[in-house]
Amino acid sequence: MPIRLECLSHTPLQGYFDPAPDVLNEVERVQAAARERVLAYDPELVVVFAPDHYNGFFYDLMPPFCIGAAADSIGDYKSLAGPLPVPGALARDMAESVLAADIDVALSYRMQVDHGCAQALEVLTGGLDRFPVIPVFINSVAPPMATLRRARLLGEAIGRFLERTGKRVLVIGSGGISHEPPVPLLAGASDEVAQRLIAGRNPTPEGRAARQARTLAAAKSFTAGDSGLHPLNPEWDLAFMDKMASELLAVDGMTNDAITRDGGRSAHEIRAWVAAFGALSAYGPYRATNDFYRPIPEWIAGFGAMHAAPVAAA
Numbered sequence: 001m002p003i004r005l006e007c008l009s010h011t012p013l014q015g016y017f018d019p020a021p022d023v024l025n026e027v028e029r030v031q032a033a034a035r036e037r038v039l040a041y042d043p044e045l046v047v048v049f050a051p052d053h054y055n056g057f058f059y060d061l062m063p064p065f066c067i068g069a070a071a072d073s074i075g076d077y078k079s080l081a082g083p084l085p086v087p088g089a090l091a092r093d094m095a096e097s098v099l100a101a102d103i104d105v106a107l108s109y110r111m112q113v114d115h116g117c118a119q120a121l122e123v124l125t126g127g128l129d130r131f132p133v134i135p136v137f138i139n140s141v142a143p144p145m146a147t148l149r150r151a152r153l154l155g156e157a158i159g160r161f162l163e164r165t166g167k168r169v170l171v172i173g174s175g176g177i178s179h180e181p182p183v184p185l186l187a188g189a190s191d192e193v194a195q196r197l198i199a200g201r202n203p204t205p206e207g208r209a210a211r212q213a214r215t216l217a218a219a220k221s222f223t224a225g226d227s228g229l230h231p232l233n234p235e236w237d238l239a240f241m242d243k244m245a246s247e248l249l250a251v252d253g254m255t256n257d258a259i260t261r262d263g264g265r266s267a268h269e270i271r272a273w274v275a276a277f278g279a280l281s282a283y284g285p286y287r288a289t290n291d292f293y294r295p296i297p298e299w300i301a302g303f304g305a306m307h308a309a310p311v312a313a314a
């Protein structure tokens with residue numbers, strides 16, 4: 001019943017507006033090394049904890065957490081589109097087990113995932129359908145959000161379930177760390193934007209292109225230093241990675257307001273890492289490695305990567 005963990009930031013901007021070649025090469029080397037580890041491990045089941053950016057989840061019904069029992073990737077930005085090979089009965093059992101542990105989680109038989117999930121699968125496994133995968137949505141952009149503590153407890157409950165399956169499991173946390181790309185907020189939004197956040201599923205190609213163009217323009221002005229977006233915060237990012245490695249329970253003291261204040265509005269994506277480490281922690285003591293960190297303004301991201309395994313397996 002082994003488990004391995006890979007956590008990494010994602011960005012919709014890779015391939016659209018890249019950092020200098022030496023930085024890009026370094027990121028690609030880190031990603032390739034992670035993929036090699038995953039392929040050598042050859043998981044029987046992958047669980048991806050990932051946010052969504054108003055592509056699959058909207059304010060018509062916004063759960064804090066949702067397990068996918070069937071899912072498709074929409075293919076935004078340059079991410080892969082298509083069905084995910086989700087073991088539906090196992091996903092349903094996972095939801096039952098989490099609910100039995102007093103953690104409320106939604107279940108979807110028609111989940112749509114975006115680059116937040118698909119990019120991690122592609123980077124780490126080489127595609128969407130290489131291994132059976134259960135996507136777990138964690139609301140990270142649409143307030144109100146569950147606490148970080150709750151994400152940890154969700155992860156732990158899933159970890160206890162995974163251990164009982166006896167499968168060779170890989171857990172992935174996708175997102176973070178400090179960053180604030182131009183994802184709209186419902187509070188104060190125009191009617192048009194509010195409608196998009198409440199019921200914007202399957203936008204027109206023109207609507208999609210306009211959103212992507214806005215993100216690219218924001219990255220260019222952020223990199224040029226003339227943007228009002230929250231600055232990246234390397235100190236906070238590295239402190240967060242340290243917590244993941246050696247002090248997971250310390251996340252319980254991080255409030256949602258403090259995350260927004262210190263890391264920016266999309267820094268809430270760290271919930272995906274917290275849930276993944278929570279799942280790993282259910283197997284006992286673990287050892288984590290910080291594989292990469294760099295603030296990358298072109299991607300509007302404090303960009304990090306870690307991997308981990310139980311101490312007994314290291």
Ligand SMILES: O=C(O)CCC(=O)/C=C/C=C(\O)C(=O)O
Pocket residue numbers: 010011012053116175176179181182183184211212215266269299300301
């Ligand atoms: O509609 C859009 O595309 C809005 C912008 C957006 O979704 C940006 C997402 C950025 C990340 O996923 C990220 O930096 O983590």
Ligand SMILES: [Fe+2]
Pocket residue numbers: 010051053116175176266269
């Ligand atoms: Fe994101």
